[in-house]
Amino acid sequence: xxxxxxxxxxxxxKFLAIVPSVDTKTQKTxxxxxxxxxxxxxxxxxxxxxSMMWRLPNYLSAVTLGLVIQLLLDFTLYVSNMYTILTSxxxxxxxxxxxxxxxxxxxxxxxxxxxNLKYFIWMxxxxxxxxxxxxxxxxxxxxxxxxxxxxxxxVQTYDVLIFNTLFCVSLKMLLTRYRAVGKRxxxxxxxxxxxxxxxxxxxFGASATIKNDFCRLKxxxxxxxxxxxxxxxxxxxxxxxxxxxxxxxxxVTHQSIASLMxxxxxxxxxxxxxxxxxxxxxxxxxxxxxxxxxAYGFEKYFPDKNSHNxxxxxxxxxxNIPSFSAARFFGINxxxxxxxxxxxxxxxxxMLQFETARNSASHQNCEITxxxxxxxxxxx
Numbered sequence: 435x436x437x438x439x440x441x442x443x444x445x446x447x448k449f450l451a452i453v454p455s456v457d458t459k460t461q462k463t464x465x466x467x468x469x470x471x472x473x474x475x476x477x478x479x480x481x482x483x484x485s486m487m488w489r490l491p492n493y494l495s496a497v498t499l500g501l502v503i504q505l506l507l508d509f510t511l512y513v514s515n516m517y518t519i520l521t522s523x524x525x526x527x528x529x530x531x532x533x534x535x536x537x538x539x540x541x542x543x544x545x546x547x548x549x550n551l552k553y554f555i556w557m558x559x560x561x562x563x564x565x566x567x568x569x570x571x572x573x574x575x576x577x578x579x580x581x582x583x584x585x586x587x588x589v590q591t592y593d594v595l596i597f598n599t600l601f602c603v604s605l606k607m608l609l610t611r612y613r614a615v616g617k618r619x620x621x622x623x624x625x626x627x628x629x630x631x632x633x634x635x636x637x638f639g640a641s642a643t644i645k646n647d648f649c650r651l652k653x654x655x656x657x658x659x660x661x662x663x664x665x666x667x668x669x670x671x672x673x674x675x676x677x678x679x680x681x682x683x684x685x686v687t688h689q690s691i692a693s694l695m696x697x698x699x700x701x702x703x704x705x706x707x708x709x710x711x712x713x714x715x716x717x718x719x720x721x722x723x724x725x726x727x728x729a730y731g732f733e734k735y736f737p738d739k740n741s742h743n744x745x746x747x748x749x750x751x752x753x754n755i756p757s758f759s760a761a762r763f764f765g766i767n768x769x770x771x772x773x774x775x776x777x778x779x780x781x782x783x784x785m786l787q788f789e790t791a792r793n794s795a796s797h798q799n800c801e802i803t804x805x806x807x808x809x810x811x812x813x814x
Contacts, residue, residue, distance in 0.1 A: 436547035436548060436549045436550060436607070437533070437536060437537060437540070437547070437607070438547075438549040438551070439549055439550050439551055439553065439554060439603055440533070440536075440600070440603050440604065440607065441533075442551060442554060443554060443596060443599050443600050443603060444529075444600070446596055447596050447597070447600060450474065450519075450589075450592070450593050450596060451470055451471040451473075451474035451475070451519045451522060452518040452519055452522055452593055452596060452597050453522055453529060453600070454467075454522045454523050454525065454526035454529060455467045455470065468523060471519045471520060471522055471523060472520075474519055475515075475516055475519045475520055478512075478515055478516075478519075478586065478589060478590065479512075479516075481585075481586035481589070482508070482512055482586050482590075484582075484586075485582065485583055485584070485585070485586045485587075486508065488579065488582040488583050489583045492583075493505070499785055499788050500679070500682070500785075503675055503678060503679050503785075504679065506675055507672065507675045507676060507679065510668055510671050510672045510675060511587070511590050511591075511594070511668075511672055512590070513668060514593075514594060514665060514668035514669065514672065515590050515593050515594075517664055517665065517668065518593065518597050518665055519593075525660070525661055528657050528660055528661050529661070531657055532604065532654060532657045532658070532661070535650055535653065535654040535657070536604075536607055536611070536654065538650065539611045539614075539647060539650060539651065539654070540611070542643065542647055543611060543614035543615060543618065543647065544614075545610060545611065545614050547607075547610065554599070557595075557599065561592070561595060561703070564699045564702075564703065565588060567695070567696070567699065568696050568699060568700070571693065571695075571696045572584065572696070575693075591703065591704075594665075594668075594669060594672075594704075595703070595707070597662075597665050598665070598666075598669060598707035598711065599707070600662075601658075601662040601665070601666065601707070601711050602707060602710055602711055602714065604658050604661075604662070605658070605711060605714035605715060605717075605718060606714060608651065608654060608655065608658065608718050608756075609714065609717055609718050609721060611647075611651060612651060612718060612721040612722055612725065613721055615644060615647050615648055615651065615725060616721060616724050616725045616728060618640065618644055619644055619725060619728045619729065620728050622640050622641070622644075622732075623728055623731050623732060641743075641747050645747055645750050645751065648722075648725065648750070648751055648754055649750065649754050651722070651754075651756065652754035652755075652756055655718070655756035655757075655758070656756075658758070659758060659759060663759060663760055663761040663762065664760075664761045666708075666711065666760050666761075666766065667760040667761045667763060669704070669707065669708060670708055670760065670770075670774065672704060673701075673704040673705045673708050673774075674774055674777060674778055676700060676701060676704050677701050677704075677705065677778055678778050678781055678782055678785070680697045680700065680701055681778070681782055682782060682785045682786065683697065684697060685782070685786060686786070708774075709771070711766070712766055712767070712768065712770055712771055713768075715758040715766040715767065716766075716767050716768055718756060718758070719755065719756055719757060719758070719767070722754075722755045722756050723755060725751060726748070726751050726752050726755065729747060729748045729751050729752075730748060732744055733748075
């Protein structure tokens with residue numbers, strides 16, 4: 435991943451109004467750029483309003499628990515879109531600082547990055563290819579009603595996809611820079627193992643720049659949390675609700691291969707980036723902890739009288755280990771996946787119990803009605 439790829443995705447994000455747009459010459463936002471996010475938000479709101487109007491018969495015919503989940507699903511996706519669009523202008527300074535820090539860290543550590551634009555191209559091909567299949571299946575089942583009810587979700591889900599792609603690219607670039615800092619420190623440790631205190635002066639000179647870069651990386655991580663914390667939370671909640679609803683459909687009804695593929699594609703697109711970004715957050719944190727481990731490796735080479743500067747370096751590095759959170763509600767790590775899986779399974783069991791009870795009650799009512807129809811003539 436590279437700054438070139440990040441700027442490419444940002445260009446698409448500016449068109450969707452999910453990232454701030456500024457004048458390239460003055461670095462200021464003009465009136466049309468300030469109004470564009472509100473126009474985009476209004477367009478999505480109007481489109482979703484018509485869509486929900488056409489979905490109304492489906493809402494009215496849904497079982498209570500299923501209706502609640504479907505409404506929460508629509509609400510979560512809408513709030514996610516509105517948050518990323520309407521807060522984009524206020525996060526202009528964060529995006530500016532993020533790009534500046536990533537560029538500075540790249541220069542300081544002499545990092546060469548592959549533009550990797552083919553990643554973004556293939557992602558779009560796969561996304562729109564999947565949605566073409568889903569469109570074909572939906573049209574074959576619902577005719578024009580499919581477009582009336584769900585066309586607006588194409589824009590909504592693509593917004594989410596681009597924002598999660600920005601999160602993914604930012605995390606990959608952070609990971610690359612933490613690894614570069616770790617390699618620089620490991621190189622200094624190798625010198626100590628070979629030459630001992632003879633290279634002490636060289637270490638203290640290098641440790642100052644490494645310490646500054648590590649603190650800048652922590653600052654960059656905090657910026658990433660500030661930009662992507664809430665959108666990640668919305669994506670996770672939306673993915674859980676979507677998975678819960680579709681697994682319930684698969685469990686209680688017979689599905690054809692085509693419809694099963696449709697359901698799996700929807701679940702895949704809403705969980706794919708959650709999985710990738712969770713593992714990347716974990717990888718970044720582990721890489722930072724590896725830098726701390728290397729720093730502790732210098733202790734055995736320093737006598738007590740020379741260890742003050744080293745201890746200060748270790749404390750600074752240890753106090754700046756990065757962590758990621760979903761809007762400060764919970765940390766983003768592998769436990770997030772297990773917790774999510776536990777929540778989905780628990781609620782799926784509850785939904786299936788409600789469905790079983792409803793079907794049982796419906797069956798009993800049917801038997802009572804039949805019994806009355808049979809016995810009433812004898813009573814007469």
